[in-house]
Amino acid sequence: MIRISHIHKCFGRLQVLNDVTLTLSKGQSIALIGPNGSGKTTLIKSLLSMVVPDSGTIRFDGADILHGWSYRAAIGYMPQTGRYPDNMTIAHVFDMMKDIRKDTASALDEELFHAFGLASIKNKRMRTLSGGTRQKVSASLAFLFNPSVLILDEPTAGLDPVAAGILRQKIHAVRDEGKLILITSHVLAELDDMVSEVVYLQEGAVKFHKTLSQLQKDTGEQKLVRAIAHVMQTAGCHA
């Protein structure tokens, strides 16, 4: 569904993505893991063409995304830190999104909007919201249009345990519908029963792309946390 081939990206002299090649297909739920600054967010932003790679191509359903824009209708994106216009209220933001996508959107999925209790605070301005509430807004927006691809950048960071639970449940439900899910997270324990594949990024390059069971077999560890720790240690030895 998404084919990333040989993308490079530099910010000034810093090489952030270095020859990344990945194929992500429908029905997979993929954990994108890597140390801080390994290029996870940049990779995600290139998928949304918020960042334009210096070279290489990204194909979505076979079409190059460089000059495309309509493919984004199929993607729900939850940014790491959602930034919203200060003086819009929650209701404004949702109304505007629905208004803009009126032509392309099919059925709306407002489950999270209600589950997070956003309806009761919908007249609050975005400026006054806490980081966690902002995350709730981002999550609800990502799922709102029933996208076939979900890209979640640190989805549960900053959420309280109850909200994080609701979101995890939602991710499970969506995964069972056979959608493509791409998650980055540093809370590896929560990824265990969520993902089927693991992509490990280091210094802008893909170290490996394996299924979870393969990774468990290779490292001899059952838990993702330990498996990744194992990988990081052995990588450290080689360096």
Place this chain on the structure above:
Amino acid sequence: MRKIVKYVVLDILRNRIVAAYAALLLVITLTVLNLEDNNAKALLSLLNIVLIVLPLVSVIFSTVYYYNSVEFIELLVCQPLRRIRILLSLYWGLAFSLLIAFWVGVGVPVLCYLHNETGMLLVVSGSALTFIFSALAVLGSVLMRDKARGIGFAILLWFYFSVLYDALVLFLLFQFSDYPLEKPAIVLGCLNPIDLSRILLLLQLDNSAMMGYTGAVFRSFFGGGGGALVALAVLLLWMSLPLWAAMRRFNRKDL
């Protein structure tokens, strides 16, 4: 696209600065028009104020508004929308709001008091300057990621076009006073939209007689129908070129 323009315009109109700008222009216009009983003189005073205040407010407000809309842009960029449309919507929203303020503050009263060609020309050139300086502001803000630098650039831009440019032209005219400079003077006039508007209006007001031979050349060039068309085309270029450059840059910008 119309939807995004609507959101931007509503957001700006709720912002009291544009209302204050309209009120300021209205007070100035009414004062000048009521104090002077000579219409031509009134228009001349008004022209000088408008040519200073309007570019300044347009360029600074547009720049600050762009930087404040960074979140809004980020929100829209990951939606199924063309990037060019997002930027253009922001620009049209800005330009329309400032234009409304200008019409409320200057356009309507001037057309009520002096319904002649000259008043009309003041309104048209003021509107053109609003579009031009918003476009320049959008270009500057797209080029510069840093807010302080962007606003500094906007202030310099205004300073250059309102003050520095005239000094440079005077310097050139004095340095090369032994040569026939009438034709280069027309080109120099076209290189600054504020000067171009001023020349167009002064010609209408018959003050061009005070500008000597250069004034006569201006009169023969811009006074005719062809010259007016050229002036209009130049003003359009001043608006579209920065906008085009901004869109090119914005299309490949990392957000």
